[in-house]
Amino acid sequence: MRLFSNFDSWLEKRLVAEYQEGFGAEKVFSVHKSRRFYISKVLFPFIRFLIIFGIWLSVVYWFEYPDKNIVLWVFWLTSLVYLLYVMRQASKEYVDYKMDFLIITPKEVIKYNQTGVLHRDTETIHVDKVRSVTVAKHWLFESFFDIGTITFLAEWESENGDIVMPSIDAVESIEQRIRHSMGLSS
Numbered sequence: 001m002r003l004f005s006n007f008d009s010w011l012e013k014r015l016v017a018e019y020q021e022g023f024g025a026e027k028v029f030s031v032h033k034s035r036r037f038y039i040s041k042v043l044f045p046f047i048r049f050l051i052i053f054g055i056w057l058s059v060v061y062w063f064e065y066p067d068k069n070i071v072l073w074v075f076w077l078t079s080l081v082y083l084l085y086v087m088r089q090a091s092k093e094y095v096d097y098k099m100d101f102l103i104i105t106p107k108e109v110i111k112y113n114q115t116g117v118l119h120r121d122t123e124t125i126h127v128d129k130v131r132s133v134t135v136a137k138h139w140l141f142e143s144f145f146d147i148g149t150i151t152f153l154a155e156w157e158s159e160n161g162d163i164v165m166p167s168i169d170a171v172e173s174i175e176q177r178i179r180h181s182m183g184l185s186s
Contacts, residue, residue: 009098009099011099011112012030012099012101012103012112015103015110016028016029016030016103019103019105022105023105023106023107027105027106027181028103028104028105028106028181029103029104029177029181030101030102030103030104031101031102031104031150031165031168031174031178032097032100032101032168033096033097033100033165033166033167033168034145034147034167034168034169035169036145036147036167036169037093037096037097037147037167038094038097041090041093041096041097042090042093042094042097045086045089045090046086046090048086049082049083049086052082053079053082053083056075056078056079057075060072060075092116095114095115095116096114096115099112099114099120100112100113100114100165102150102163102165104177104178104181104182105181106127106181106182106183107126107127108124108125108126108127109124109125109127109130109152109163109178109182110122110123110124111123111124111163111165123163125152125154125162125163127182127183127184129154129155130152130153130154130155130182130184131153131154131155132152132153133150133151133152133153133175133178133179133182133184134150134151134153135148135149135150135151135171135172135175136148136149136151137149137171145169146169146170146171146172147167147168147169147171148168148171148172149164149165149166149167149168149171150164150165150168150171150174150175150178151163151164151165152164
């Protein structure tokens with residue numbers, strides 16, 4: 001789906017195909033956020049909504065109230081507002097999950113960060129400017145599920161110029177694949 005020039009859900013496929021033509025399919029690939037990011041940030045809020053909605057629903061209909069119509073009206077209005085809030089937050093996270101990605105080529109690392117329909121940031125670091133590729137995993141959850149953050153430190157750049165991609169599945173094997181593609185493996 002393409003809305004305006006900044007919101008293009010086919011951008012990644014087009015760019016990967018274009019870079020693979022130039023560098024070869026084995027040297028170019030894209031990196032996405034973890035499926036657990038999707039579950040925890042997109043699906044879980046809806047599950048939480050359904051649980052809370054079910055509890056509210058049973059309380060509202062289980063007990064008798066003097067003004068049952070007012071209680072029902074407040075219940076349905078509150079439920080609607082809460083559902084809209086959950087949908088807004090989950091849709092923002094869904095855009096992050098689907099449209100934030102890295103493209104790794106032998107010449108450069110490119111990060112695309114989509115925030116909303118009208119805003120997309122692109123960061124690029126050329127391979128000869130990459131000082132190091134680091135992996136960070138914190139806490140038991142990330143260690144157990146092998147989820148982490150990949151950081152590309154750029155030579156002579158400030159910390160703001162570095163590329164950081166959080167919530168990556170199989171982060172250590174992705175790092176090895178990145179090093180191989182960039183020619184940094186020893």
